[in-house]
Amino acid sequence: MTTETLEFQVEARQLLQLMIHSVYSNKDVFLRELVSNASDALDKLRLEKLRDDSLDADVSDLHIEIDVDKDARTLTVRDNGIGMSYDEVGQLIGTIANSGTATFLKELREAQDAADAEGLIGQFGVGFYSGFMVADEVTLVTRRAGESQGTRWTSRGESTYTLEKVDDAPQGTSVTLHLKPADPENQLHDYTSPWTIKQIVKRYSDFITWPIRMVPEKGDSEDAPEPETLNSMKALWARSRDEVSDDEYHELYKHISHDWREPLETIRLQAEGTFEYQALLFVPSHAPHDLFTRDFKRGVQLYVKRVFIMDDCEALLPPYLRFVKGVVDAQDLSLNVSREILQQDRHIRMMQRRLTKKVLSTIKEIKTKDADRYATFWREFGTVLKEGLVTDSENRDAILAVASFATTHAEDEPTTLAQYVERMKDGQDDIYYITGESRQSIENSPHMEAFRDKGIEVLLLTDAVDEVWVDAVGEYEGKKLRSVAKGEIDLDGEKDEKAEGEREKQAEDYAGLLGWMREQLEEDIKEVRLSSRLTVSPACVVSDAHDLTPALENMYRAMGQEVPRTKRILELNPGHPLVKNLNQAYKEREDRSGLVESAELLHTLAVLAEGGQPKDPARFVKLVADRLERTL
Numbered sequence: 133m134t135t136e137t138l139e140f141q142v143e144a145r146q147l148l149q150l151m152i153h154s155v156y157s158n159k160d161v162f163l164r165e166l167v168s169n170a171s172d173a174l175d176k177l178r179l180e181k182l183r184d185d186s187l188d189a190d191v192s193d194l195h196i197e198i199d200v201d202k203d204a205r206t207l208t209v210r211d212n213g214i215g216m217s218y219d220e221v222g223q224l225i226g227t228i229a230n231s232g233t234a235t236f237l238k239e240l241r242e243a244q245d246a247a248d249a250e251g252l253i254g255q256f257g258v259g260f261y262s263g264f265m266v267a268d269e270v271t272l273v274t275r276r277a278g279e280s281q282g283t284r285w286t287s288r289g290e291s292t293y294t295l296e297k298v299d300d301a302p303q304g305t306s307v308t309l310h311l312k313p314a315d316p317e318n319q320l321h322d323y324t325s326p327w328t329i330k331q332i333v334k335r336y337s338d339f340i341t342w343p344i345r346m347v348p349e350k351g352d353s354e355d356a357p358e359p360e361t362l363n364s365m366k367a368l369w370a371r372s373r374d375e376v377s378d379d380e381y382h383e384l385y386k387h388i389s390h391d392w393r394e395p396l397e398t399i400r401l402q403a404e405g406t407f408e409y410q411a412l413l414f415v416p417s418h419a420p421h422d423l424f425t426r427d428f429k430r431g432v433q434l435y436v437k438r439v440f441i442m443d444d445c446e447a448l449l450p451p452y453l454r455f456v457k458g459v460v461d462a463q464d465l466s467l468n469v470s471r472e473i474l475q476q477d478r479h480i481r482m483m484q485r486r487l488t489k490k491v492l493s494t495i496k497e498i499k500t501k502d503a504d505r506y507a508t509f510w511r512e513f514g515t516v517l518k519e520g521l522v523t524d525s526e527n528r529d530a531i532l533a534v535a536s537f538a539t540t541h542a543e544d545e546p547t548t549l550a551q552y553v554e555r556m557k558d559g560q561d562d563i564y565y566i567t568g569e570s571r572q573s574i575e576n577s578p579h580m581e582a583f584r585d586k587g588i589e590v591l592l593l594t595d596a597v598d599e600v601w602v603d604a605v606g607e608y609e610g611k612k613l614r615s616v617a618k619g620e621i622d623l624d625g626e627k628d629e630k631a632e633g634e635r636e637k638q639a640e641d642y643a644g645l646l647g648w649m650r651e652q653l654e655e656d657i658k659e660v661r662l663s664s665r666l667t668v669s670p671a672c673v674v675s676d677a678h679d680l681t682p683a684l685e686n687m688y689r690a691m692g693q694e695v696p697r698t699k700r701i702l703e704l705n706p707g708h709p710l711v712k713n714l715n716q717a718y719k720e721r722e723d724r725s726g727l728v729e730s731a732e733l734l735h736t737l738a739v740l741a742e743g744g745q746p747k748d749p750a751r752f753v754k755l756v757a758d759r760l761e762r763t764l
């Protein structure tokens with residue numbers, strides 16, 4: 133047989149180096165990872181056989197077996213599951229497909245110290261490669277169910293691995309770790325000790341639904357000892373709450389999610405009646421890196437009567453709960469159920485509604501009981517949850533009840549809408565907000581000036597989705613949600629006659645300039661008016677109450693939709709010297725061509741002040757430079 137020697141992909145090599153010089157202190161978890169892979173392989177085979185009865189594979193006694201050999205210092209984890217073909221071994225074991233891993237490695241290189249690095253490993257999990265934490269050589273022998281030839285893969289974790297075809301491989305996969313020399317200081321982690329192995333399996337893999345067997349060491353007698361099953365195989369979701377420890381739930385979470393950290397919350401649901409099912413859901417404690425990418429795999433695992441059916445079952449939870457992990461086990465579905473059928477099934481839709489409500493009510497409970505945990509939740513998943521305000525009108529109120537937003541009221545403590553309403557001033561009818569890129573840029577935007585002056589609270593919304601949900605939701609408890617950058621703002625509440633008269637006079641005084649400026653700026657501006665928003669800045673641009681904001685326009689364009697350019701409204705501050713002088717000059721001069729540039733500059737300044745871009749930056753710079761030159 134020929135042996136091929138191949139190079140690991142760069143990322144894989146980096147990851148291996150890390151495992152070999154392991155910075156991860158809890159090395160026991162390598163066994164959980166290997167058992168987890170073996171269990172997945174058994175699930176896959178059972179499913180494939182179910183779908184295609186002609187598959188030439190033995191499914192009569194699917195199980196995982198662990199063997200230790202003290203003398204040779206090896207540990208083998210064997211399964212008789214789906215196995216891998218020659219090509220698959222190269223692809224799956226030699227490379228890292230997971231896009232998150234590249235991010236992970238980058239962060240790891242930037243990690244300051246070992247503790248940081250350990251935290252990062254915990255975040256990503258590294259599956260099969262974790263074997264190299266405890267072994268200096270790993271051999272994997274595998275044969276894909278239905279194929280006749282097997283493959284042997286060997287590596288010392290350096291830059292290369294070897295692949296070789298073998299004739300006598302049993303169906304499934306066996307992974308043999310050639311353990312590093314024993315550490316006499318650390319008997320507890322002697323992986324050739326059956327006792328140690330038993331403890332680790334109990335601790336991390338008890339719930340695995342396949343038997344995990346170990347053959348005890350040969351005693352003095354000649355008879356081969358009976359293998360012992362190490363795990364209880366009890367589905368955690370079918371057991372009552374007081375039978376299961378938090379640790380056990382957490383280990384299941386880690387198995388399902390490939391996240392090595394504890395979840396933030398465990399949610400149990402047992403539905404009785406005509407359509408019976410059990411659900412065990414988890415809210416992670418950290419958002420995964422790819423949560424907002426197109427290929428994010430969402431959904432929970434679906435079981436039917438304890439039989440694993442599929443990963444990432446999308447139909448069970450709405451997209452805005454895509455961070456939720458877990459298992460749903462239904463009693464009355466066909467084992468042959470497909471994704472397409474699930475999308476249309478009435479019972480599944482009912483399950484989705486119930487699970488959604490359960491998750492939302494659990495979040496509410498966290499919010500009521502534990503401010504710190506709620507803060508973590510909202511920081512990690514608030515942005516995703518807000519998508520539900522747009523897409524799930526049925527649960528809008530439940531989402532609003534757990535939502536919180538940055539506010540001018542406090543530097544770093546977000547507010548709920550209910551709290552905002554409680555603080556509203558006498559005579560204030562609306563809930564005010566401003567949207568934009570960052571807190572800093574919007575907090576200093578000219579649109580905020582009058583609000584700051586009058587001490588009126590404004591919500592500071594900086595997620596892209598905020599632009600959308602505020603329109604979709606429209607109001608909260610009868611109070612309109614209003615952008616401070618849209619429509620006319622009149623904060624003076626009661627009309628006082630003197631001020632009214634004052635304003636009328638001003639309007640008359642400025643009528644000429646406003647009309648003239650509108651003509652000059654016609655391409656971008658549909659109206660020029662005096663502002664009641666501004667106290668310090670000379671001008672700002674605002675949108676009509678029902679117009680798209682510039683950010684939304686950009687968003688639609690980025691998604692490839694055609695949207696006409698919305699003209700905006702320019703507001704001038706009649707109390708500002710620049711505006712006053714411009715009006716004076718307008719009234720005095722016959723030839724106004726010299727003022728055209730001033731009008732243009734004033735408009736561009738207003739665009740810049742709200743964080744926008746000048747239409748023609750080079751021209752803007754030239755105009756400003758010319759002016760400066762003249763003042764020197």
Ligand code: ADP
Nearest residue numbers: 169170173215216224225258259260261305390
């Ligand atoms: P992960 O399990 O996170 O995908 P691993 O590095 O542990 O990452 O494994 C990579 C892939 O190799 C798995 O997704 C699976 O396709 C394959 N694999 C690993 N172990 C086994 C096994 N015991 N049987 C069959 N395939 C396996």
